Amino acid sequence: MAERLAGLGVELDEGPVTRAWNTREIVVVDPDGYRLVFFEAVDVERSFEEVIGDVRT
Numbered sequence: 001m002a003e004r005l006a007g008l009g010v011e012l013d014e015g016p017v018t019r020a021w022n023t024r025e026i027v028v029v030d031p032d033g034y035r036l037v038f039f040e041a042v043d044v045e046r047s048f049e050e051v052i053g054d055v056r057t
Helices: 002-007 049-055
Strands: 011-018 023-029 035-041
Touching: 002 023, 035 049
Parallel strands: none
Antiparallel strands: 011 023, 023 035
16 A cells, blocks of 8 residues: 555655554655554454553553
8 A cells, every 4th residue: 555655646654664563554644744644453363462462661
């Protein structure tokens, strides 16, 4: 998705990046300057408890 958006001239602010909380995210900037975050689960088989146990503060 990030490659397609960049090819269409959409400004990518960040990503794609895989986060510790089991998501892959891209951040785009719309024409008005708003940052929009799109994400998807990386491993849908993992429970919330498994994922949160891996997150470090």
